[in-house]
Amino acid sequence: MNSAFDVVVVGAGPGGIAAAAVAAEAGARVCLLDDNGQPGGQIWRGYRSETAPKYPHGREFLKWTSRLHRTDCDIWSGWRATDQPAAHCLRLESDEETRDIQFRSLVVATGARERFLPFPGWTLPGVTGAGGLQALVKSGLDPRGKRVVVAGTGPLLLAIAAGLAGAGAEILGIYEQAPRSRLLTFGLSLAALPQKLIEGAGYRRKTLRAPYRTNCWITRAEGSTRLESVTVTNGRRQWTLACEWLACGFHLVPNLELPRLLGCRIADGYVSVDALQQSSIAAVACIGELTGIGGMDKALLEGQIAGLAAVGRQSAADALASRLIPMQRFARKLDRAFALRDELKTLAAPDTVVCRCEDTDYSELMECSSWREAKLHTRCGMGACQGRVCGAATEFLFGWQHSGVRPPVFPSSVSTVAAKADLPDAIPLS
Amino acid sequence: MRIRSSHADNCGPTSLSRMEQNSNMSDLFSIDVNGRQVEVAEGTSVAAAIMATHQACRLSVRGEPRAPLCGMGICMECRATVDGKPHRRTCQLLCVPGMEVVTE
Numbered sequence: 001m002n003s004a005f006d007v008v009v010v011g012a013g014p015g016g017i018a019a020a021a022v023a024a025e026a027g028a029r030v031c032l033l034d035d036n037g038q039p040g041g042q043i044w045r046g047y048r049s050e051t052a053p054k055y056p057h058g059r060e061f062l063k064w065t066s067r068l069h070r071t072d073c074d075i076w077s078g079w080r081a082t083d084q085p086a087a088h089c090l091r092l093e094s095d096e097e098t099r100d101i102q103f104r105s106l107v108v109a110t111g112a113r114e115r116f117l118p119f120p121g122w123t124l125p126g127v128t129g130a131g132g133l134q135a136l137v138k139s140g141l142d143p144r145g146k147r148v149v150v151a152g153t154g155p156l157l158l159a160i161a162a163g164l165a166g167a168g169a170e171i172l173g174i175y176e177q178a179p180r181s182r183l184l185t186f187g188l189s190l191a192a193l194p195q196k197l198i199e200g201a202g203y204r205r206k207t208l209r210a211p212y213r214t215n216c217w218i219t220r221a222e223g224s225t226r227l228e229s230v231t232v233t234n235g236r237r238q239w240t241l242a243c244e245w246l247a248c249g250f251h252l253v254p255n256l257e258l259p260r261l262l263g264c265r266i267a268d269g270y271v272s273v274d275a276l277q278q279s280s281i282a283a284v285a286c287i288g289e290l291t292g293i294g295g296m297d298k299a300l301l302e303g304q305i306a307g308l309a310a311v312g313r314q315s316a317a318d319a320l321a322s323r324l325i326p327m328q329r330f331a332r333k334l335d336r337a338f339a340l341r342d343e344l345k346t347l348a349a350p351d352t353v354v355c356r357c358e359d360t361d362y363s364e365l366m367e368c369s370s371w372r373e374a375k376l377h378t379r380c381g382m383g384a385c386q387g388r389v390c391g392a393a394t395e396f397l398f399g400w401q402h403s404g405v406r407p408p409v410f411p412s413s414v415s416t417v418a419a420k421a422d423l424p425d426a427i428p429l430s
Numbered sequence: 431m432r433i434r435s436s437h438a439d440n441c442g443p444t445s446l447s448r449m450e451q452n453s454n455m456s457d458l459f460s461i462d463v464n465g466r467q468v469e470v471a472e473g474t475s476v477a478a479a480i481m482a483t484h485q486a487c488r489l490s491v492r493g494e495p496r497a498p499l500c501g502m503g504i505c506m507e508c509r510a511t512v513d514g515k516p517h518r519r520t521c522q523l524l525c526v527p528g529m530e531v532v533t534e
Contacts, residue, residue, distance in 0.1 A: 036503065042502060125495055125497030128499055132500045132501035134501070135500075136475070139473070139478045139521065140470060140471055141477075141482060356496065357506065359494070385505050385506045388504045388505065389499070389500070389505050
């Protein structure tokens with residue numbers, strides 16, 4: 001089975017939906033694909049049109065999904081892009097089958113994941129990402145009555161905590177590793193920040209009575225078979241909190257595997273793009289978190305620009321591009337404001353697992369001098385997640401750079417990897 | 431064991447307010463997790479259903495219990511056998527009535 005489209009969009013978060021909608025509105029044949037069960041990405045995960053207005057950013061969800069559904073755009077949920085078997089072609093895999101899909105223009109909108117850092121006990125069941133726990137609750141997990149500590153860094157911690165509290169969790173505290181002074185330096189007025197972020201995310205202040213503490217971070221998690229307590233420090237003293245869940249994430253890192261596979265130029269951790277979101281590779285645009293962690297508004301705007309550019313509406317795309325500049329500046333500012341403190345490099349003990357797929361300990365990695373050497377000698381990064389978790393951790397802990405990716409970019413069946421490129425020769429592609 | 435998404439109105443979107451829940455019981459159905467029936471709401475991921483049973487999803491290389499970390503298809507810690515197919519990413523898989531889930 002194969003298919004050919006004018007525009008293929010990989011990733012159905014806000015940016016991908018906007019790109020697909022504007023391209024399809026212009027009459028292009030568009031396919032929007034995503035590995036989740038339904039469109040929406042992380043921010044709109046699980047949203048349904050009947051109830052969306054009650055949830056944060058629900059109005060934007062309604063606006064963009066109704067625009068999308070008025071078009072003839074193909075929406076393929078449950079598909080992962082694993083390889084590029086030929087030019088202008090992606091190999092896709094679902095749980096059932098393999099397909100090759102052709103495109104004239106590609107928009108990559110694969111979003112971001114949380115950065116995780118190892119500390120003693122971080123592999124215990126009950127320790128999740130901060131966005132991770134939010135995603136699980138959006139997927140039906142009931143947090144009522146659970147004592148939750150929220151920790152790590154980034155502008156999302158407060159919104160996540162407010163969401164969990166609104167869903168019935170007992171939030172014991174929110175521990176932000178960034179110092180208060182740095183948040184202030186970057187114009188993120190702390191007096192306004194929590195309130196603004198909570199309201200910005202659509203939550204009422206009263207749902208969140210837990211303390212928000214800057215300059216504090218997790219040093220360990222403990223429990224026999226699952227999480228029972230976490231220890232927090234402010235650098236001077238430590239204290240322990242009994243809890244069922246720890247939601248801990250250290251800001252976001254872009255999902256660069258597909259852009260890297262395609263050969264897109266990457267600088268300072270993000271895909272380099274021009275004013276119309278075009279990467280260094282012809283006919284490949286990258287948008288949203290791939291070009292800077294800036295959230296939904298930036299993704300929606302970049303998606304529209306890339307979608308318009310993909311159908312040749314350059315002047316309409318140009319007209320939107322100037323609005324991006326402050327959003328891109330804000331994204332860089334967030335990265336600096338929530339930069340990781342050096343103390344976080346010292347949390348892992350010699351026997352703390354760093355690579356969760358292969359159970360590689362910190363002590364084994366200390367003997368290695370590069371990511372490549374670690375992979376060869378310890379199997380770090382060689383497991384099912386392909387270094388998506390330990391890669392960002394070891395980059396911070398050891399300064400290792402991870403450059404190349406090899407197909408398939410997601411674990412795939414042997415039949416998917418072995419299949420010959422399945423291209424229709426009846427449809428000429430430029 | 432019941433998982434019913436009935437959080438307060440400010441929570442995750444798949445959850446139902448109490449009022450909706452009472453008038454919408456048909457949204458609930460059962461799946462099987464390691465031989466136990468778990469009642470879930472429509473739209474619940476398999477990972478959320480497993481977590482509600484307080485069981486781990488898989489055993490690591492060294493045999494440590496592991497449970498969902500990222501919740502979004504990245505970390506692979508939520509893998510379990512679903513309807514006989516091993517290594518399914520349960521955080522990206524929605525529950526359907528009668529589904530059989532086996533964890534390690």
